[in-house]
Amino acid sequence: MRGVRQIYPFTRPPELDTDKRTRVPVIIVGAGPIGMAMGLDLDLQGIPNIILDDDNKVSIGSRAICWAKRALEVVDRLGCGERMLDKGVTWNLGKVFFGDRKDPVYGFNMLEEEEQQFPGFINLQQYYAEEYLIDEIDKRELTSIRWENEVTAVSQGDEGATLSVSTPEGKYQIDCDYVVAADGARSPLRKMLGFDFGGETFQDHFLIADIKMKAEFPAERWFWFDPPFNRGQSALLHKQPDDVWRLDFQLGWDIDREEELKSEKVSERIHAMLGDDFEFDFEWVSIYTFQCRRMDRFVHDRIIFTGDAAHLVSPFGARGANSGLQDVDNLGWKLALILQGKAPARLLESYNDERIAAAKENILNSTRATDFITPKSEVSRIFRDATLELADEFEFARRFVNSGRLSIPTILDDSTLNTEDHDSFDSKLVPGSPAIDAPVKINGKESWFLKSIGNNFTGVYFARQGANAPEGAAQLEHDDIPVNTLVVSDMDVAGSGLLLDHKGLLKQRLDGQPGTYYLFRPDQHVVARWREFDSQAVRDAVARATMQAH
Amino acid sequence: MSQNTLSNPRIDDPDDFYASLIALHNGLTTEQSQSLNSKLILLMANHIGDRAVLDEMLSAVETDSPQG
Numbered sequence: 284m285r286g287v288r289q290i291y292p293f294t295r296p297p298e299l300d301t302d303k304r305t306r307v308p309v310i311i312v313g314a315g316p317i318g319m320a321m322g323l324d325l326d327l328q329g330i331p332n333i334i335l336d337d338d339n340k341v342s343i344g345s346r347a348i349c350w351a352k353r354a355l356e357v358v359d360r361l362g363c364g365e366r367m368l369d370k371g372v373t374w375n376l377g378k379v380f381f382g383d384r385k386d387p388v389y390g391f392n393m394l395e396e397e398e399q400q401f402p403g404f405i406n407l408q409q410y411y412a413e414e415y416l417i418d419e420i421d422k423r424e425l426t427s428i429r430w431e432n433e434v435t436a437v438s439q440g441d442e443g444a445t446l447s448v449s450t451p452e453g454k455y456q457i458d459c460d461y462v463v464a465a466d467g468a469r470s471p472l473r474k475m476l477g478f479d480f481g482g483e484t485f486q487d488h489f490l491i492a493d494i495k496m497k498a499e500f501p502a503e504r505w506f507w508f509d510p511p512f513n514r515g516q517s518a519l520l521h522k523q524p525d526d527v528w529r530l531d532f533q534l535g536w537d538i539d540r541e542e543e544l545k546s547e548k549v550s551e552r553i554h555a556m557l558g559d560d561f562e563f564d565f566e567w568v569s570i571y572t573f574q575c576r577r578m579d580r581f582v583h584d585r586i587i588f589t590g591d592a593a594h595l596v597s598p599f600g601a602r603g604a605n606s607g608l609q610d611v612d613n614l615g616w617k618l619a620l621i622l623q624g625k626a627p628a629r630l631l632e633s634y635n636d637e638r639i640a641a642a643k644e645n646i647l648n649s650t651r652a653t654d655f656i657t658p659k660s661e662v663s664r665i666f667r668d669a670t671l672e673l674a675d676e677f678e679f680a681r682r683f684v685n686s687g688r689l690s691i692p693t694i695l696d697d698s699t700l701n702t703e704d705h706d707s708f709d710s711k712l713v714p715g716s717p718a719i720d721a722p723v724k725i726n727g728k729e730s731w732f733l734k735s736i737g738n739n740f741t742g743v744y745f746a747r748q749g750a751n752a753p754e755g756a757a758q759l760e761h762d763d764i765p766v767n768t769l770v771v772s773d774m775d776v777a778g779s780g781l782l783l784d785h786k787g788l789l790k791q792r793l794d795g796q797p798g799t800y801y802l803f804r805p806d807q808h809v810v811a812r813w814r815e816f817d818s819q820a821v822r823d824a825v826a827r828a829t830m831q832a833h
Numbered sequence: 834m835s836q837n838t839l840s841n842p843r844i845d846d847p848d849d850f851y852a853s854l855i856a857l858h859n860g861l862t863t864e865q866s867q868s869l870n871s872k873l874i875l876l877m878a879n880h881i882g883d884r885a886v887l888d889e890m891l892s893a894v895e896t897d898s899p900q901g
């Protein structure tokens with residue numbers, strides 16, 4: 284097996300050589316994709332933070348490979364999106380096969396609308412994503428990673444939290460205002476604090492074999508129900524960069540784990556699937572079972588849980604790391620406003636509520652997919668097979684086929700942070716939706732809409748004429764929580780920071796009739812919109828979105 | 834009556850309906866499940882009513898693979 288990657292050296296922390304206690308605004312526990320993204324987001328918000336990790340290397344094996352569009356958009360805001368896109372294998376199409384049929388019974392496209400910077404999905408080994416995040420962290424002033432720094436105890440009070448940390452050269456304590464737990468599915472922090480993690484474990488095993496081979500299969504997600512090479516079970520084929528292919532075989536519950544992991548046995552399965560006449564190398568082999576669980580609450584005063592530490596889903600649907608990155612997106616700006624004294628601590632309740640709603644949605648989708656893939660009863664299996672047989676011929680049946688409902692962003696339409704629409708809009712977006720991308724030109728250069736918004740509250744105004752912002756918009760830039768207004772025009776007129784909607788797609792996607800004003804949260808979600816600009820209405824919406832008393 | 838009419842998806846949130854349908858069978862024996870399915874088919878057939886549509890459906894599943 285390959286996959287030996289760089290070791291990140293332990294550096295002696297200054298706390299070991301002084302009695303003075305360090306205090307930082309935020310300590311993040313866990314340098315996985317979620318913890319590192321959190322560090323970068325807080326750095327962008329101007330909040331100093333330290334990431335502690337008990338290990339000294341990136342993920343072993345490819346692990347998470349499917350990065351969804353919204354997750355890529357989040358990571359792009361943090362500075363790593365394009366690198367992931369360049370290295371990753373882009374795919375939008377999925378195909379579903381059933382039994383002995385050679386042709387797929389069903390296919391789907393993950394990208395509903397073209398002309399966006401990021402595709403429906405890319406596949407990229409988790410270790411590449413982590414390495415890119417580490418490189419980006421190295422460039423930043425306000426975030427850093429301490430490798431081989433293991434948290435052994437945590438306590439909290441009214442003023443903050445204290446962590447006890449063990450290193451190869453000694454122990455120290457460190458204080459902070461908030462702890463972000465991003466320490467994964469087995470979260471030591473969650474266990475130390477004795478928090479619940481309710482849900483279910485599915486009685487099934489899956490074998491992942493990532494292999495290196497030269498193959499001509501297209502960059503699509505292929506899923507088999509009951510194929511000849513794995514009778515009564517399912518299988519998956521997926522392309523990764525560097526000629527690595529993800530093969531996933533369902534094994535059932537009653538298996539001999541050691542036997543199944545033997546390379547002869549795995550090779551036998553691979554040859555049965557792909558034919559005898561080819562060569563390959565193993566990159567990573569693993570057997571896993573899966574679980575759907577979540578904590579009752581993600582926010583426990585000064586300690587906030589994110590990613591797998593807070594919620595766990597089956598891999599079918601790619602809703603793990605992708606939803607964890609949406610946690611980060613949701614939390615960063617809220618923590619920053621609280622730490623800057625611009626919003627009350629109860630704003631964290633909205634993180635709790637919004638991301639629990641998302642976790643419920645992800646767990647529901649993941650559980651349903653699992654029930655379809657591994658029916659729990661004979662009659663459930665008969666219905667499943669009947670659905671697949673009908674799917675060949677009948678479009679309606681294809682809608683029932685569930686090989687994993689792939690990650691799409693959660694729409695926070697129930698959030699109390701939103702300001703309800705009073706005008707009507709002919710757009711897929713509603714208050715609570717993440718923004719949709721579109722090509723724009725800025726100062727004559729091709730760019731993307733999503734690159735223009737985020738990190739702060741941003742107003743987007745569809746100009747009536749010329750490139751003028753509405754009267755009163757400029758004053759909003761000087762508020763305690765500032766709102767910068769971008770002007771969108773489909774006419775190429777001179778104006779600094781003007782977004783030229785040269786293809787008219789932004790107008791179309793947002794129903795941007797002249798005079799329309801959208802307000803986006805720092806995480807690029809729509810929070811309010813109007814047909815007429817009114818600076819007081821914008822201020823009220825910002826106050827509502829940041830839980831100011833009013 | 835065309836194939837297209839039978840094929841056209843008409844149920845909102847198909848995953849939710851499918852989950853409810855399967856949940857109906859929780860804890861039932863095979864005999865009980867068969868009986869439940871038969872009642873469901875008869876209810877749905879009566880609701881459809883139109884004999885031409887029903888015949889279309891009968892032949893749609895008849896052309897499927899025979900027993901075994």
